[in-house]
Amino acid sequence: MAILTRDDPAPAPAPAPSGAAAVRLEHLVKRFSGEVGRRVARSTGASPDADTVTAVDGIDLEIRDGEFFSMLGPSGSGKTTTLRLIAGFELPTEGRVYLHGEDVTQRAPFERDVNTVFQDYALFPHMTVGENVAYGLTIRKVPRPERERRVGDALAMVRLNGYERRKPSQLSGGQRQRVALARALVNRPRVLLLDEPLGALDLKLREEMQLELKAIQRDVRITFIYVTHDQEEALTMSDRLAVFNRGRVEQVGSPAEMYERPATAFVAGFVGTSNLLRGDAAMALVGDAGLYTVRPEKIRMAEPNAAVADDEVGADGTIRNVVYLGPDTRYIVVLDAGTELVVTEQNLATSSMEALAAEGRRVRLIWKRHHNFRIGDQEGSRGGGA
Amino acid sequence: MTVAPAERPAAASVSRRVAIWLDRRPRVRLALLLAAPVGWLVVMYLGALGVLFLNSVWLRDEFTGLVSRTLSLDNFIEIATTPIYRTVLLRTVGMAAAVTLTCAVLAFPIAYFMARVASPRVRGLLVVAVLMPLWASYLVKAYSWRLILSEDGLLNWLLAPIGLRGPGQTEIGLWLVFTYLWLPYMILPLFAGLERIPSSVLEASSDLGARGGTTFRRVVFPLVIPALAAGSIFTFSLTLGDYVAPSLITTTQFIGNLIYLNFGAPNLPLAAALSVVPLLVMLGYLALARRLGAFEAL
Numbered sequence A: 001m002a003i004l005t006r007d008d009p010a011p012a013p014a015p016a017p018s019g020a021a022a023v024r025l026e027h028l029v030k031r032f033s034g035e036v037g038r039r040v041a042r043s044t045g046a047s048p049d050a051d052t053v054t055a056v057d058g059i060d061l062e063i064r065d066g067e068f069f070s071m072l073g074p075s076g077s078g079k080t081t082t083l084r085l086i087a088g089f090e091l092p093t094e095g096r097v098y099l100h101g102e103d104v105t106q107r108a109p110f111e112r113d114v115n116t117v118f119q120d121y122a123l124f125p126h127m128t129v130g131e132n133v134a135y136g137l138t139i140r141k142v143p144r145p146e147r148e149r150r151v152g153d154a155l156a157m158v159r160l161n162g163y164e165r166r167k168p169s170q171l172s173g174g175q176r177q178r179v180a181l182a183r184a185l186v187n188r189p190r191v192l193l194l195d196e197p198l199g200a201l202d203l204k205l206r207e208e209m210q211l212e213l214k215a216i217q218r219d220v221r222i223t224f225i226y227v228t229h230d231q232e233e234a235l236t237m238s239d240r241l242a243v244f245n246r247g248r249v250e251q252v253g254s255p256a257e258m259y260e261r262p263a264t265a266f267v268a269g270f271v272g273t274s275n276l277l278r279g280d281a282a283m284a285l286v287g288d289a290g291l292y293t294v295r296p297e298k299i300r301m302a303e304p305n306a307a308v309a310d311d312e313v314g315a316d317g318t319i320r321n322v323v324y325l326g327p328d329t330r331y332i333v334v335l336d337a338g339t340e341l342v343v344t345e346q347n348l349a350t351s352s353m354e355a356l357a358a359e360g361r362r363v364r365l366i367w368k369r370h371h372n373f374r375i376g377d378q379e380g381s382r383g384g385g386a
Numbered sequence B: 001m002t003v004a005p006a007e008r009p010a011a012a013s014v015s016r017r018v019a020i021w022l023d024r025r026p027r028v029r030l031a032l033l034l035a036a037p038v039g040w041l042v043v044m045y046l047g048a049l050g051v052l053f054l055n056s057v058w059l060r061d062e063f064t065g066l067v068s069r070t071l072s073l074d075n076f077i078e079i080a081t082t083p084i085y086r087t088v089l090l091r092t093v094g095m096a097a098a099v100t101l102t103c104a105v106l107a108f109p110i111a112y113f114m115a116r117v118a119s120p121r122v123r124g125l126l127v128v129a130v131l132m133p134l135w136a137s138y139l140v141k142a143y144s145w146r147l148i149l150s151e152d153g154l155l156n157w158l159l160a161p162i163g164l165r166g167p168g169q170t171e172i173g174l175w176l177v178f179t180y181l182w183l184p185y186m187i188l189p190l191f192a193g194l195e196r197i198p199s200s201v202l203e204a205s206s207d208l209g210a211r212g213g214t215t216f217r218r219v220v221f222p223l224v225i226p227a228l229a230a231g232s233i234f235t236f237s238l239t240l241g242d243y244v245a246p247s248l249i250t251t252t253q254f255i256g257n258l259i260y261l262n263f264g265a266p267n268l269p270l271a272a273a274l275s276v277v278p279l280l281v282m283l284g285y286l287a288l289a290r291r292l293g294a295f296e297a298l
């Protein structure tokens, strides 16, 4: 499917010499002030007389050339604002933005070699699909034959050939999303920014598009910066990701690092289910009063008197709640040591009736000692960072 | 809702049964809803137009001065072949076109500022400011302009120190007055049209490499053509049909004045025919706007 870059006279975005980051953000701060800021601050109940909102609060990030990088975080954590700062739609209050080593902080969007796929697609409603995709090339005065070929290639890549003459209003949501993608990719930017591009699609289509996006990215080798608040999406698609919280980056790393060694309690909770042991409970079970986390699938649920090996931890408790999920069942267990843990078990031989009947039963939870992981000392924001 | 409370069973069940009956019959519902307004429209509006049209194809008897109900196109032929009528007609259409163009040029930056630059607070104030002149009586405004433009009026008094004179009570003066009168009717639809453009669409254009001017030409302007057409229909038709401002400001004649002169005694059928002409011009204008795709995006 390497339609876009192969057999093309123009140089493809060659992977830059190693070392030069595709995007570097240096202590980026964005505050919104004035009338809008005041209204937002009031509606979020920040403080009644505050007239600034700090959307991005000192972000340092390095995104490597050619990688699929995700920005993950809850609503309002500053992901979109960071993306808009990279694209140039907003100017930072403080800090600098570098693209491939070049300081672009003060440049307008049309002077930056990045393209954006907007959350609402932002297709031009008065143009056909073909004209939409050709827009960037027309502006750059690419000669007509080459333009037509590249538009055709880009539409083929998103599997929309034959739709050139349709208007955006005659397309489905998923098709519009793909037009938006083609419109950005056809310019061969060195960095592509995507703001929750799959947010409006249904689950099945979203999963399909995830695979497709990933395949396209591997193909064109353009740096993708992908904003999402869906942790599963971020984990499955990215080479690396950053977890955002209240305008700051909590942790940067590969999906596996993030999942297995969360740096803060926030990351542990946001990436996967947070099973936290703290204070007395941690003291009783692990033998140390720090903050620990155990992933639900690492925990085995056994009879109350089951034997516990030397390298294992055993914790007695009562099943409070059972959630049947089809392939798995999730049990919420209240430990005698005074905390709650979530356990997931595959429904290998269990039926929903049996699973649900387990409510109120006494159990012993057992996990390998090396599976409980100690989280950095702080609980709130920013532990180890990048 | 099978176990309804037992209170007021009779009343409740009647209204409920009516509601259920209506719920199954969307056409009846629609008919009930639209009966009054459609009736009004047909009788008062289309009826009046029909009478007007009928009158325009009747004739006035030269000797008795009475209207004879014989069908003929003589009135229209008279309008088309009498030089003075032709001149007046062209003058009126030209004036309407000039006023429309000026209004569009003046309204665009104002509407753009209101819709895309001003803060919500300033925007609210500006909308009120644009609407305010519409609250004043049209006659008062026309009279004020007559005074402003008159020989020893405000405008000449203001321009005298720098050695200039105002246009006076001429067609140029009238053009100014019309532009002033109808400007809000152009600003408001343009404002609404510009406000409807999502900012992400403009950002996308910039993101794809277009500077401000290019974005304006390729994205903003095409997207507000329907609004521009809507506004121009107002300014064009209002100018076409007006006779008060022309008679107050100038001594030149426009269609409105001719209709007025022919109304009472002189020649009712001819007046009717003269009224039908601007209607036809407007229909042509609407067809043209439609051809340009002005209504597609509505």
Ligand SMILES: Nc1ncnc2c1ncn2[C@@H]1O[C@H](COP(=O)(O)OP(=O)(O)OP(=O)(O)O)[C@@H](O)[C@H]1O
Binding pocket: A032, A033, A036, A037, A040, A053, A054, A055, A056, A073, A074, A075, A076, A077, A078, A079, A080, A081, A082, A229
């Ligand atoms: N133009 C603006 N004016 C004022 N405040 C803003 C503006 N844009 C964003 N904010 C505020 O900045 C904060 C971060 O917003 P941002 O859009 O970056 O969040 P996000 O992480 O993208 O959230 P979501 O997942 O809901 O899209 C929010 O509190 C938001 O209200």
Ligand SMILES: [Mg+2]
Binding pocket: A079, A080, A081
């Ligand atoms: Mg967002």
